[in-house]
Amino acid sequence: MRPGAFSVIGPRSAGFRILVVALGGVLLAGLWAAHTMESEGHHITGMNNQIVWGIPHVFAVFLIVAASGALNVASLNSVFGRVAYQPLARLSAILAIALLLGGLTILVLDLGRPDRLIVAMTYYNFRSIFAWNIILYTGFVVIAGIYVWFMMERRFQRYSKPVGFAAFAWRLTLTSGTGSIFGFLIAREAYDAAVMAPLFVAMSFAFGTAAFLITLLAVARASARPLDPDILARQARLMSIFVVVVLYFVAAFHLTNLYAAEHGGVVRFLLVDGDPYALLFWAGQVTLGSLVPLVLLWTPRLSRSPAACFVAACLIVLGGLTQLYVIIIGGQAYPLMLFPGYEVSSTFFDGETGRYSATLNEYLLAAGGIALAALIVTLTVRVLPIVPERLRLAAGDSVTART
């Protein structure tokens, strides 16, 4: 076996077939849910004229943000010169593409008129950050695809570094753009903040690293290729730092809002008395999604355990979904403040907390997007030499050599 060699994961096993069928089944269920939503109309979902974006958007934004972060490992190699990570760069880029396609599929299938996707691709309003994101998302898939190709094609390998740079710059822009979807919303108190862009960049690093670690552990187990504990330890350490950075930006966002009397109400709603958002924030996002993983990752005895790292990564993913639920749903649930100092009532729920209860169709659509991402990764590692035969860092650890 050549050191640094890549090979497909095989031969076909019963486990592989079961996995593909199961993922395909979930994907079909998601497509069926989307079809039902389009033919019946969105009234069969929990979304309404008060909460216009729901669970599909929570999962779609999570997958898109995680996609950007999943490219971390490849960037460590190409941008930051950590050639030790080179063996994992292909998987990192494939995961990034898969997550993005999964997220975009959810987003597109939730549109009121998904049949008009061609309109969105041909009519652009360049004042809209949404339109910019359409370009950023499709561009990311193309650049990451070229990146993988150049890494795998011996003749083009010398160009993979500049393409890696381009992918890195592109994904930072992409995540800033995704954060700015909310940051640019002047109408709503829970958004309208420049910090949304860097917050989403930090979230992408944390969620993407967690998604990569889960994928890596799953691939190692499925392919019976033992994972080097050194990889695990470094990824775990990196992930823990990103979790802290996310907490920092979240604290900066809420404390800045708290300082302005006009925003006291929305901070109180999200952190103290908004039901269920305050509970989700403290119990889900902060405790289970951040503090418990940090304990797992920072306890010396546990941090080298694959099981502990797997649990920590899963908790970070759950915490991330919770965080996006609080941002997206909670931010809409807080009523618009048109008349400060007044109690407002109407037949259109003015002055009331928005009510939202997701339906099965929405969860199925979201699960379908995740299944699509998992299916892309599963099939790709089966047919292309993406995964190194030895899941270990490259020889001559340049991390210590360069620093």
Add this chain to the structure above:
Amino acid sequence: MTAATPFADRARRRFLKGLGVVLGASAAPGALLVELAAAKAPDEAVSGARRWGLLIDTSQCAESCDACVRGCNEEHGLVGKDRPATDAQWIRKLNLRHRTTGHAHSLPMLCQHCDAPPCVDVCPTGASFKRADGIVLVDKHICIGCRYCMMACPYKARSFIHETLRDQLAHAPRGKGTVESCTLCVHRVDRSGQDAVPACAEACVEEGHHAIVFGDLNDATSVIATRLRSEGAREIRADLGLNTGVRYQRMPS
């Protein structure tokens, strides 16, 4: 010469009579022409010289009255399915009560037809657009139903069509899966120009309240511009600097 005079008088009389008939006959179409001049030919571009808007006198708006809402619903065929969370509302009545003084008043809330509309800025396809005359609309043919405009609207003025529609009206096309809001009765405006009265204002007058005035904000001689100049009015969320086309009067601050 004397014999010629009666003839000349008769001829003059005949001429004047004929002139009277001609003038009389032309009076009706003339009045019609005045109306047509105020309107816009179907193929004529909308002029930026005008800016249509509404002035709402909240002191004339009764808390118990929702005639404007009913008038709008009827005009545009907005039939609810008894699902308040998803039924479309282009105009709604807000009842306000001050938290400390207890002072109460009521007003209609609808698309404010902003000069710098956030819904237009955020729309990825350009389906949300502002006409040159200030009316903010949704092009139902290129709206993809992303609802970003609903997230961006500070006035919660837009509705998403959550279900299949039936018996639509020709002048108010709608479509499942797209977003919609007050059109300022654009079909009436394009037909009658400055003589147009939106359905909400018409219903308000019929109810005897006269709380809603429609007109050209750019025409210094129009009722709306005159009243704005002499009586003043305010914008809702003026802090956002959107320069709304709908202004509110006599609203306690």
